[in-house]
Amino acid sequence: MNSPKAVQGKADGTVGKALEVLDSVAAYERPVKFVELLEHSPYPKATLYRLLQTLTSQNLLSHDPETGTYSMGLRLIRLAHTAWEHASLAPIARPFVEELAAEAGESVHLAQLDNGQVIFVEKLKATDRFETLAQVGKVAPAYCTGVGKAMLAFIAPKRLDIVLQQQSFFPYTTATHASAESLLGELPDIRRDGIAFDREEHEQGIVSIAAPIFISNGRVIGALSVATSTTRYDLNGLTAFKASLLETAEKIGAQATSWHFPG
């Protein structure tokens, strides 16, 4: 296949292999049959079979005997709930995020970095009441999102190197950074301003202004953004949110610090 080894995720041990399989099921985003998985799997039939069996018996996958398909298991949702509630920034940040969303009248996103990807742990849309739910847990690339760049600009150089390796630099739009160099060029500006913009880099017509969130020892633990569409605000217009965005990020950081947030 394409990547002989080590783009990321060294699959250490049995657990690693099992998770690899779990990920591959997740990637389908629908129930998959055994053969489908087998085709794209590095493991022989028997091995894959038993891996799937283990995952199923652990409720990480569910297997429908009628159609012979595997889908993601409910146990994940249960685990994630405690992860979200006790180990993400979301519960700490909630009141501040709400306040900002109400004040700005636009979507506010709270994100953290996981394995080089941005993972949204909270999304509030001031206008719409329900839409938001579907979005928590969603992932996006770091190199082409406001929150992603805000975090990249402030992580330790050593960690940055690793994270850069993990970026695909796929050109979603014409504004997307298409290489590490291009991205690196922007980071000093972000460091100077303490603010990052998404200039329709991930999705045409969507822009955002983002600020990193720090804990007291100076480490970035997440980022916060106000996102909107170009039909309502242009990039200059977005700077109107800069002050309250920074202030909110500050408050969240302080709160996280006093909570001994792992980071």
Add this chain to the structure above:
Amino acid sequence: MNSPKAVQGKADGTVGKALEVLDSVAAYERPVKFVELLEHSPYPKATLYRLLQTLTSQNLLSHDPETGTYSMGLRLIRLAHTAWEHASLAPIARPFVEELAAEAGESVHLAQLDNGQVIFVEKLKATDRFETLAQVGKVAPAYCTGVGKAMLAFIAPKRLDIVLQQQSFFPYTTATHASAESLLGELPDIRRDGIAFDREEHEQGIVSIAAPIFISNGRVIGALSVATSTTRYDLNGLTAFKASLLETAEKIGAQATSWHFPG
């Protein structure tokens, strides 16, 4: 604090053990130190240590070197998102649930059964805009919730036996079923009416009316409830929702069927 008791402890293989450890970290609902885990762990120091290391390197746990504590990892949130979006009833049911919530003006809960526990995959509160988010993924016992009983009443006898084993029958309130027999006594009524009530069995002052959701082959795949507090409705009052509740459950079932929902 109830007594969960690892009844169903078949920890097959390394993966099983790793997940057991993951669960035990989750149970703390806060960052935990190695020793704390060791004390309650059946595994010797070295083994637990390596298990934790594996989980951490897989991002299922995160380890804070400063405080030496472990907490749940972000990868779980990412995985759960796809589980929720592509393998739970929630996305299919969403429009119907919203409609019902708006019409009833009370909280509507959508739940599925996982390993003998009720897991809420959607909670909408018609009044409050934000509260809802924190609740998705939450678990509750099956034997003392409306949604739980609605499902138990209709699952296959063989499966019911297993599920009953998994119940703690902890008496949360004076109305809680304190034994399998007591619970079994109520199930025929539920089967007859197609409706289950939570008569403040889980929490003082909280009542609900729940209906099971079936797919075409007759299997229960979830349950739906309207929940409220005794200050606004008594049990009789709740029956006002019966018709629209059943209708909504029906619609969701039909939709799930046509989507080939795994169940």
Add this chain to the structure above:
DNA sequence: TATTCAGTTTCAAATACTGGAACCAGCCAG
């Protein structure tokens, strides 16, 4: 300097995992 205590590493033994191959369906075509 001695003494814990928490966490990490070692190493041979124990075990669980591997995967080629054989084995069962069920399905379809001849």
Add this chain to the structure above:
DNA sequence: CTGGCTGGTTCCAGTATTTGAAACTGAATA
């Protein structure tokens, strides 16, 4: 009906992983 598929499951010996007692760090007390 028969023989050849294809998708799925089980066997079993060889081997790679995991195991855990014990030894080791290294920091914090005493």
